[in-house]
Amino acid sequence: MKSIYFTLLLGLSTILTAAENIHPVSFKNDVLPILTRAGCSAGSCHAKSDGQNGFALTIFSFDPDADYREIVYNARGRRIFPAAPENSLLLLKATNQVSHEGGERFKKGSEFYQTIYHWIQQGAPASIPDEPVLEHITVSPPDAIYKKGEAKKIKVTASYSDGESRDVTHLAEYQSNEEAFAKVDHHGEITAGRVPGDGVVIVRYIDKVNSTRVTIPPDEVLPDSDYAKLPQNNEVDRYAQERFKYLGLLPSVTCSDSEFIRRATLDVLGKLPDAEVVKSFLADKSEKKREKYIDYLLSDQNGNAYGDYWATKWGDLLRPNTQRVGVKPVYLFDSWIREELRANVPWDQFVRELLTATGSSHQYGPVAMLRDKREPADMAEFVSQLFLGVRLNCARCHHHPSEKWGQDDYYSLAAFFGSMKRKGQGISAPISGLPEYWWFEPGGKVNHPVSEVAMVPKAPEGPEFPDIPDSTDPRSVFVDWVVSPQNPFFAKAIVNRVWGELFGRGIVHPVDDFRDSNPPVNEPLLEWLAADFVQHGFDQKHLLRSILKSRLYQQSSDPNETNAGDLRNFSRSYRRRLPAEVLLDSLSTITAKPEEFQGLISGAPAMQQWNHKMPSEFLDAFGRPDSSAAPPCEREATGSVVQALHMMNAKGLHKKLDGSPWVKSLIEKEPKSAVEEIYISLLSRYPEKEESEVAVQYLNREGIEMRDALEDVIWSLLNTAEFVLNH
16 A cells, blocks of 8 residues: 555645646556666566566566556555655666666666656656557568668657557667578667578567568579579469579479489378389379379378378377377377378368367367367467467467567467366376266356456457357357458468478478568468468368479479578478388388387388377387377477487397398399399489499309398498488
């Protein structure tokens, strides 16, 4: 409670303010931006979990009311002194007139000082009459071309609900996402790097975020004729080549037929192409053979292999731990995912079935996701990341540090899942053996954790739904919005995730981190892919067909002089390590010695695992997700010393080669034919002349058993980058 003395001082200050006719100062619009800009509201200072030296602010000032109480009322109101503002601790500390661990944050008499001084002098009001609301900020220029080393100053303008605009460049915060291309100082001056490319500078003011793109073209602009002669198989190529021309990048040449058939088969079916299929493809001289092969890969005759491969990817993202949810629910969930993908169920239908699930966890697979993400907030965060590409996890506790999302966004989304009821055995890890039943029942609410106000269901950047009938499951309303053409996220999120699987990185990267401060490297291309995806009924196979048939997908991984340093614009194919299951199944298929897994029928491929608890040293070494990690689980795509040693020395691999029926069949061939068979089977190409001569010479050595020699040749190729990478 304020003391009588403090109340009198506030009254006196108000009288003085009226007499002096000072322009009213807004705590939210004028004072908080200064504290944020000065670093007071940073996580390393007074916005730490316990504050700093008894003074605690909310990070990025996400809760103005809490900050106001802390400054004006807490610590017995000693931080401000309305009768003599210059003696306020808030100013004395910030100017370092009183010893301050954070040092001088601004100078006495500066614009920042005067603003806070007048606010205290006016009685430190929490708000002012008809106070406008900050609606958005704009950055000028939003996109600019810089010469190498050139410096330019940007301008940040804040727009308010009353139509007013303010230049807030001096109050905004700046951060570069790639300092090799752009460095930015505290005043908004951007200095371009010394290498061609592009980067993004993130701009934050209060709770609004925007960005500006910095492009550094090469010193020598390539002639238009270099781009005019590039083939364009479809719209993917048109948008990609426009971007290359803008950046001065010349895409790599088209990959060889051997590279194409190996790459496409691995990317669509998750396995190496059969040797006889490779031979037939390489011998085919028709111009349309690649298109025909793509159609073959996506045909129904490969439905099981296609479904298992893509179910493995989505299983990482969706499938919970058996020791948390139970064995049967996870098995049913995995089976459901496989059935949906084998049948190429459209993504809008897949998501609707998943997000509106009800029933028994021992009868309907998708209920396992409800059983795992039991609280509305958990479900909202999970669904947003997977199907909207928006990471809301930071907003659970405070405003997102580099984005516009706040707690209102987080808990408004959670409100769609607030009416779910359950009965039966809850989670009792590590057993969870009995069924649990889930259903919709009206009346559920999700309250804001700070204000405790019941939240109206609302998706990120979507409309509010305050009047959902009691008979309607709010989840179905949410799904209707998710799959509608007006939704700015869903189609882009799915398209970008599929693109990331085919190219090793997304147009937006990471693939599930869409935000203004992480813009796509080629926005027109992403927009077209998403629109085409919607137009063709959310058909993943259509999406794959469009990408696979493009020249962009079919270009070589070998760089040229212009694109050797390009790691994000897709001007060449990026080499990727084979996923653990793909590599193990390839070894098993080649050697004709399948792996054995607990919980699967004898001889079943690794691709049919339905949980990551099935023991396998090989799969653990090559990066399958941690079985104890909560979904979504993204895999580590980089190689390691453990993997290299495993390929060279693991007993399991040597056992596959020792006594392999395939090796036995090779013994019966002429050495040159055997070497050709090995290269076709492992690398989808014939050996070059020198490779063949070296291998044949080794096989014909005196005193060596043919089986041992063949195993040595195979082992040496298995340990090449050409085998373990998809290139």
